[in-house]
Structure formats: structure tokens, C-alpha cells
Amino acid sequence: MTNPKAPQEFDPREIITIDGPAASGKSTLAQRLAEALGYLYFDTGVMYRALTWLALQQGISVEDEETLTALAEKVPIEVTPPSKRDGRAYDVWIGDQDITWAIRHPQVDAYVSIVSSYPGVRRAMSLQQRRIGLRGKVVMVGRDIGTVVLPEAGIKIYLDASPEERARRRFKEMQARGEHVEYEEVLQSMRERDRIDSTRTVAPLRPAADAIRIDSNDKDIEQVLELVLHIVHSQKRENL
Numbered sequence: 001m002t003n004p005k006a007p008q009e010f011d012p013r014e015i016i017t018i019d020g021p022a023a024s025g026k027s028t029l030a031q032r033l034a035e036a037l038g039y040l041y042f043d044t045g046v047m048y049r050a051l052t053w054l055a056l057q058q059g060i061s062v063e064d065e066e067t068l069t070a071l072a073e074k075v076p077i078e079v080t081p082p083s084k085r086d087g088r089a090y091d092v093w094i095g096d097q098d099i100t101w102a103i104r105h106p107q108v109d110a111y112v113s114i115v116s117s118y119p120g121v122r123r124a125m126s127l128q129q130r131r132i133g134l135r136g137k138v139v140m141v142g143r144d145i146g147t148v149v150l151p152e153a154g155i156k157i158y159l160d161a162s163p164e165e166r167a168r169r170r171f172k173e174m175q176a177r178g179e180h181v182e183y184e185e186v187l188q189s190m191r192e193r194d195r196i197d198s199t200r201t202v203a204p205l206r207p208a209a210d211a212i213r214i215d216s217n218d219k220d221i222e223q224v225l226e227l228v229l230h231i232v233h234s235q236k237r238e239n240l
């Protein structure tokens with residue numbers, strides 16, 4: 001991958017990466033952390049979801065790697081501040097279509113891991129993510145941000161929880177949105193995504209060697225946030 005170089009004045013401590021499996025609490029943590037620090041919150045999963053949604057919409061098979069790669073290189077995905085107060089943290093647009101909630105549909109959940117396993121798709125998405133990350137003052141969330149997209153980040157968190165706990169959290173979110181799903185179905189889909197995300201050949205889900213690993217099984221968001229803020233502030237003090 002031809003990575004854009006980091007600018008001269010680049011401060012790695014102002015780039016925070018949060019990786020981990022689905023529903024480990026990454027997005028909520030990143031959003032709260034970004035708010036507390038006055039940083040940009042960027043959830044990279046949104047880009048893979050938007051591409052998957054568009055493919056389903058256009059009747060492109062998720063097996064068609066070549067067409068999906070070409071689509072990834074030109075799809076105009078926009079992530080902008082929230083335009084509605086309906087629980088969203090940002091808007092996601094493709095052209096003039098607001099797809100913020102559409103990309104959370106179970107059908108997108110079912111196919112997004114396959115779409116995001118293609119090297120060409122990842123290259124196109126990672127380049128855009130890296131450009132945004134190198135501007136600094138960012139909390140970027142995903143699976144490969146600390147390992148591949150922004151390996152020079154100063155603070156890398158790997159947030160984990162058991163599949164059962166993550167499925168419970170996702171199930172509750174879906175119920176709250178009025179979706180009719182079974183817990184077992186959510187758990188099975190979670191396990192399948194974990195398997196694909198962590199066994200793909202390009203940028204598999206795994207903690208970076210220098211990541212701080214946090215298990216959120218027995219911690220609520222406030223406790224995890226407090227822990228990470230402590231890490232961020234002590235890093236700043238150490239490096240003064």
C-alpha cells in the first residue's frame with residue numbers, strides 16, 4: 001500500500017486508535033473520548049458498511065471482488081455531523097441519500113465482513129482513512145487502525161469482550177430500534193463475523209504489538225472511559 005507520509009509537525013499522541021471485534025463498545029468509547037478531548041471521532045466501519053449497502057442496492061454480488069474494488073475506488077461516501085436528533089452520532093451519505101440507519105440493517109451486517117475482506121477494497125478505504133487520521137486530534141475506530149492504517153499512532157487501544165456479551169449488547173440495540181431478531185441469531189452472526197474478520201489474509205483483526213488491551217466484559221462505558229482518559233493524560237505527562 002502506498003501510504004501518505006505523516007506531516008512534519010505530526011504528534012503521535014494526538015492520534016488515538018481503538019480496534020476490536022464487533023460490539024465490544026469501541027464506538028461509544030471513541031465518541032465519548034473524542035468529546036472529552038475535543039478530537040474528531042471517526043468510525044471506519046461506516047465506510048465498509050456504506051459500500052456493502054450500495055452493492056446490495058445495485059444487485060452486485062458480494063462475491064464479485066473486481067466490481068466491488070472498482071466501486072470502492074469511486075464511491076462518494078460522506079460522513080458529516082448529525083443532521084437529526086434520532087440517536088445518530090453522525091450522518092452517512094452516498095450522493096443525496098442519507099444511509100445512516102440503512103447501513104445498520106442485518107443484511108449489511110451479514111455481508112460486510114466478506115466485502116471488507118477484499119484487498120483492493122481495503123486499500124481504497126485505508127488510504128482515505130489514513131489521510132483523515134494524519135490530520136491529528138482524532139479518535140479512529142476499526143479493526144486494523146493500530147496495525148495497518150495508522151501504525152504510528154501514539155495511543156492504541158484494543159477493546160474486547162466475549163461473543164456472548166457482545167451479542168447481548170447488539171441484541172439490545174436492535175430491539176431498541178424496533179427490529180425483530182432472536183438473540184441466538186445475533187450471536188451466530190457475531191461469531192461468523194469474528195471468524196471472517198480475524199482469519200482474512202489482509203489486515204486481520206488482531207491487537208497491535210504496542211496496543212493496550214482492555215476487557216470490557218465486566219466494565220461499563222464509564223469505567224472504560226475513565227481508564228482510557230487516565231492512559232491519555234499520563235502519556236501526555238510522561239512525554240512533556
Ligand code: DC
Pocket residue numbers: 022023044045046048049112113116141142143144145193197
Ligand atoms: O465496526 P463495524 O461493525 O461497523 O464494522 C463493520 C465491518 O467492517 C466489520 O465486519 C469489519 C469491517 N471493518 C474492517 O474490516 N476494518 C475496519 N477498519 C473497520 C471495519
